[in-house]
Amino acid sequence: GENVEQHPSTLSVQExxxxxxxxxxxxxxxxxxxxxxxxxxxxxxxxxxxxxxxxEKKDQRIAVTLNKxxxxxxxxxxxxxPEDSAVYFCAASTNTGTASKLTFGTGTRLQVTL
Amino acid sequence: xxxxxQTPKYLVTQMGNDKSIKCEQxxxxxxxxxxxxxxxKFLKIMFSYNNKELIINETVPNRFSPKSPDKAHLNLHxxxxxLGDSAVYFCASSQGLGRADTQYFGPGTRLTVL
Numbered sequence: 339g340e341n342v343e344q345h346p347s348t349l350s351v352q353e354x355x356x357x358x359x360x361x362x363x364x365x366x367x368x369x370x371x372x373x374x375x376x377x378x379x380x381x382x383x384x385x386x387x388x389x390x391x392x393x394e395k396k397d398q399r400i401a402v403t404l405n406k407x408x409x410x411x412x413x414x415x416x417x418x419x420p421e422d423s424a425v426y427f428c429a430a431s432t433n434t435g436t437a438s439k440l441t442f443g444t445g446t447r448l449q450v451t452l
Numbered sequence: 453x454x455x456x457x458q459t460p461k462y463l464v465t466q467m468g469n470d471k472s473i474k475c476e477q478x479x480x481x482x483x484x485x486x487x488x489x490x491x492x493k494f495l496k497i498m499f500s501y502n503n504k505e506l507i508i509n510e511t512v513p514n515r516f517s518p519k520s521p522d523k524a525h526l527n528l529h530x531x532x533x534x535l536g537d538s539a540v541y542f543c544a545s546s547q548g549l550g551r552a553d554t555q556y557f558g559p560g561t562r563l564t565v566l
Contacts, residue, residue: 372554381542381557382495425493437483437507438546438553442495 340365342430344443351418352451359446361428362410370431370438371404371411376445377424385426386413418450455479456558458543464564465533472529473561475543483507484526485544485555486518495542501526502548533565 341364351357363371369390374382388395388402388411395402399418404411415422428443456477465471477484485508486498500508501520515531526543540560546553 374557376493381559383557384554387554427495437500437502439497439500439508440555441497445493445495 340368340430340432340441342428342441342443344428344446346446348447350449350451353418353420355418357415357418357448359413359426360410361443363430365432368430368432372429373402373413374427375424382427420450423448423450456543456545456556458558458561460561462562466566467533467535469533470531471533472527473541475526475558477524477545479545481545482523482548483546486528487542487544489540489542535565538563538565
């Protein structure tokens with residue numbers, strides 16, 4: 339089955355700096371890569387996603403890149419703000435034919451300090 | 453206009469008891485999921501249903517039994533609760549199957565087994 343590794347497990351940046359979170363996946367059939375943000379005590383919420391036919395996607399301060407050959411994808415947050423502090427999860431989705439199954443990374447706790 | 457809702461939000465119970473968690477989505481989605489998030493924040497899929505049919509069943513003890521009365525509802529019944537069942541359980545839904553669709557999460561149910 340799919341295995342997703344995520345690094346770093348914790349990341350502390352100063353407000354205004356950039357943050358980068360990296361993930362690798364094992365199943366070359368995976369075709370959809372969402373990123374979720376989870377604030378303390380809240381539900382995971384989708385912040386950006388990328389499909390396997392695209393190499394990069396950007397939404398304001400957030401961007402995601404995908405390297406299918408190397409099987410890794412990254413989340414980039416620019417001009418970080420205190421409200422960006424949360425746990426971020428990457429995931430990879432494999433189409434089993436009957437369902438799309440998400441395998442999550444282990445999460446990155448991002449702390450944005452003033 | 454909550455999209456995916458769960459009840460209860462908190463559940464505290466004794467070992468050996470049987471409990472249920474309910475989930476409802478009003479997004480018109482065909483597929484629903486149950487995830488378990490443990491104390492280390494690791495998110496792992498347990499079950500998935502599409503139009504009331506079980507399509508994903510991960511290695512979960514058979515004390516856990518999902519039930520989908522219709523495509524808008526997916527309940528989780530747990531028999532003979534154990535200490536290790538303590539976790540946050542998230543319900544999620546997505547539009548269809550057979551392709552990688554965005555999954556929307558419910559607010560979670562924090563289960564504490566004493």
